[in-house]
Amino acid sequence: MSDIATTAESTARSSLAAEVSRRRTFAIISHPDAGKTTLTEKLLLFGGAINLAGQVKAKGERRNTRSDWMKIERERGISVVTSVMTFEFEGLVFNLLDTPGHEDFSEDTYRTLTAVDSAVMVIDAAKGIEARTRKLFEVCRLRDIPIITFINKMDRESRDVFELLDEIEKTLALDTTPMTWPVGRGREFLGTYDVVNGGVRLLEGGGAKTGAAQQIEIAELAKLNANLDVSAVKDELELVTAASKPFELEAFREGHLTPVYFGSALRNFGVGDLLQGLGKFAPEPRAQESDQRKVEATDPRMSAFVFKIQANMDPNHRDRIAFARLCSGKLSRGMKAKLVRTGKSMPLSSPQFFFAQDRSVADEAYAGDVVGIPNHGTLRIGDTLTDGEDFNFVGVPSFAPEIVRRVRLTDAMKAKKLKEALQQMSEEGVVQVFRPRDGAPALVGVVGALQLDVLKARLDAEYSLPVEFEVSEFQLARWVSSDDRKKLDTFIAANTSSIADDVDGDPVYLARNEFYLGYTRERAEGIEFTNVKDVK
Numbered sequence: 001m002s003d004i005a006t007t008a009e010s011t012a013r014s015s016l017a018a019e020v021s022r023r024r025t026f027a028i029i030s031h032p033d034a035g036k037t038t039l040t041e042k043l044l045l046f047g048g049a050i051n052l053a054g055q056v057k058a059k060g061e062r063r064n065t066r067s068d069w070m071k072i073e074r075e076r077g078i079s080v081v082t083s084v085m086t087f088e089f090e091g092l093v094f095n096l097l098d099t100p101g102h103e104d105f106s107e108d109t110y111r112t113l114t115a116v117d118s119a120v121m122v123i124d125a126a127k128g129i130e131a132r133t134r135k136l137f138e139v140c141r142l143r144d145i146p147i148i149t150f151i152n153k154m155d156r157e158s159r160d161v162f163e164l165l166d167e168i169e170k171t172l173a174l175d176t177t178p179m180t181w182p183v184g185r186g187r188e189f190l191g192t193y194d195v196v197n198g199g200v201r202l203l204e205g206g207g208a209k210t211g212a213a214q215q216i217e218i219a220e221l222a223k224l225n226a227n228l229d230v231s232a233v234k235d236e237l238e239l240v241t242a243a244s245k246p247f248e249l250e251a252f253r254e255g256h257l258t259p260v261y262f263g264s265a266l267r268n269f270g271v272g273d274l275l276q277g278l279g280k281f282a283p284e285p286r287a288q289e290s291d292q293r294k295v296e297a298t299d300p301r302m303s304a305f306v307f308k309i310q311a312n313m314d315p316n317h318r319d320r321i322a323f324a325r326l327c328s329g330k331l332s333r334g335m336k337a338k339l340v341r342t343g344k345s346m347p348l349s350s351p352q353f354f355f356a357q358d359r360s361v362a363d364e365a366y367a368g369d370v371v372g373i374p375n376h377g378t379l380r381i382g383d384t385l386t387d388g389e390d391f392n393f394v395g396v397p398s399f400a401p402e403i404v405r406r407v408r409l410t411d412a413m414k415a416k417k418l419k420e421a422l423q424q425m426s427e428e429g430v431v432q433v434f435r436p437r438d439g440a441p442a443l444v445g446v447v448g449a450l451q452l453d454v455l456k457a458r459l460d461a462e463y464s465l466p467v468e469f470e471v472s473e474f475q476l477a478r479w480v481s482s483d484d485r486k487k488l489d490t491f492i493a494a495n496t497s498s499i500a501d502d503v504d505g506d507p508v509y510l511a512r513n514e515f516y517l518g519y520t521r522e523r524a525e526g527i528e529f530t531n532v533k534d535v536k
C-alpha cells in the first residue's frame with residue numbers, strides 16, 4: 001500500500017517538475033513609445049493567443065465595455081491596467097505580465113516585477129536607453145531579474161549599433177552579447193545575421209517568423225539591394241563575431257549579461273528569435289523568499305502571493321480580482337487555500353487564467369503561473385496563500401508616496417462611508433491611506449498624480465462620494481521603525497501630531513518638507529525612516 005502511495009507521489013512530483021520547467025514568466029520593460037504594445041501583440045500572435053493583431057490596445061467597442069473609471073485611461077491614451085497574458089509556444093507556457101507604460105502608477109509596475117522571473121527590455125533603436133527603461137532596469141537589478149534585450153524599430157533610421165550596445169554596457173553596467181546583427185540600416189535594412197549559427201534571415205520573404213535563418217551568402221545580398229555596401233557588411237560581421245563576448249548562461253542568469261536581438265515589432269521581424277531566446281535562456285520559475293524558508297517552485301505544496309488587485313475590469317463581473325503568482329506546487333479549481341494574514345481558509349472556486357484579455361476558468365495552474373482570484377475584498381496586496389502552512393512571502397513593496405493630500409468630503413454625513421471606501425481603495429493599492437493619530441481627517445498618498453484622478457472617479461462612480469483633494473500641511477510620509485520598541489514609543493509620543501497609521505496599522509511619520517524630515521531624522525536616534533515597506 002505504502003509502495004503504491006510512494007509511486008503515486010513520485011509520479012505527481014515529476015509531472016509537477018515537468019510543468020514547472022516549461023513555464024516562463026516575464027514582463028516587458030521599456031520607455032513609452034519604444035514599441036512594447038506592438039511587440040506584445042506579435043508575441044501573442046506567435047502563441048496563437050490572439051488571431052488579430054491590434055487587440056491589445058483595441059479601441060472602440062471592447063474599450064467601451066470597460067467601467068467608468070477606465071475613461072481616464074482612454075482619454076489620456078495610456079494603459080493603467082496591468083494585465084496578464086498566457087500563451088504557449090513550442091511546448092512552453094509563457095506568462096507575460098504587462099506593466100503600465102505611463103510614469104504614474106509606477107508602484108503597480110514595481111510590484112508586477114516582483115512576480116516575474118525575467119524581463120525583456122525593449123529599446124527604440126533611434127533613441128537608446130531612455131529614462132523609464134533605466135528606472136525599471138534598476139528595479140530588475142535589485143531583484144536579480146535577468147534581462148533579454150530587443151532593439152526595436154530597425155526598419156527605421158537608427159543610431160549606430162555599436163554605440164547602442166556601448167550605451168547599454170556603460171549606463172546599465174551590463175555586458176551585451178548580440179545574438180543577431182542587423183544587415184543594412186534604415187531603409188536598407190534587409191534582415192539580421194544569426195551571430196550564433198550563421199546565415200541571414202531576410203525581412204522580406206519567409207523566415208521572418210519562426211523559420212531558421214536562410215543561408216544566404218553575403219555576396220548574394222548585393223543582388224537584393226544594390227545600395228548595400230557588401231564588403232562593409234562583411235567586415236562588420238567579422239568584427240562582431242570576433243569582438244562580441246560569448247553568451248554565458250550563468251552571467252545572464254545572474255544579471256550581468258544580456259543577449260541582444262534586433263528586429264522590428266511592427267514588421268513582425270526578429271520576434272520569433274526573441275521568443276526562442278526567451279524559451280531557451282530565461283529561467284524557470286525561481287525559488288521565492290518567505291519569512292520562514294526559501295520556497296522552491298517544485299515544492300509540491302501550493303503557495304502563492306498577491307501582487308496586484310484590480311477592480312471592475314468588466315462590468316459583468318462586479319468583483320475584485322486579486323492577481324496571485326503561484327510560487328510552488330499546483331493550484332486546482334475548488335481547492336481551499338489558507339490566507340496566512342487572517343489564518344482563515346478560502347475556497348478557490350473559480351481561479352481564472354488570462355488568455356490575452358479573455359478570462360477563462362482554469363482547472364489547474366502551476367508554479368510560475370498567475371491566476372486571477374475573484375473576491376469581495378478578502379485579499380490584499382502582499383497576501384500569502386498556502387495549502388495550510390504558515391509563512392509569508394517577503395519582498396512585495398509599498399512605496400512612500402510622493403504626493404500627500406487631504407480628502408475633503410462635500411457631504412459630511414458620509415464620513416463613515418468614506419472611511420470604508422478609502423480602506424478598500426488602499427487594500428487594492430489604488431492609494432495609500434494614512435490616519436493621523438490626533439484624529440484629523442485621513443490623508444491619501446500616491447506615487448503618481450494619476451492615482452488621485454482614479455481615486456476621485458472611483459469614489460464617485462462606485463460609492464457616490466464626490467470628493468475634493470486639498471493640499472495638506474504634510475508633504476512627505478516615511479514609515480518609522482526601531483529595533484527598540486521603547487525608543488519607537490518615545491518617538492511616537494513626542495511627535496503625535498505628525499504620526500499616522502497606514503492600512504496595516506504601522507506607524508508613519510508625516511513631514512512638512514524635506515527639511516523637517518531631515519531635522520527630525522537627525523534627532524531621532526535609533527529610529528529608522530524608510531520609504532519602501534515590505535507588504536505582508
Ligand code: GDP
Binds near residue numbers: 031034037039154
Ligand atoms: P509602447 O508605448 O511602447 O507600447 O509603443 P507602441 O507599441 O504603441 O508603439 C509606439 C509607436 O511606434 C507606434 O506608432 C508603433 O506603430 C510604432 N512602432 C512600434 N514598433 C515599431 C517598429 O518596429 N518599427 C516602426 N517603424 N515603428 C514601430
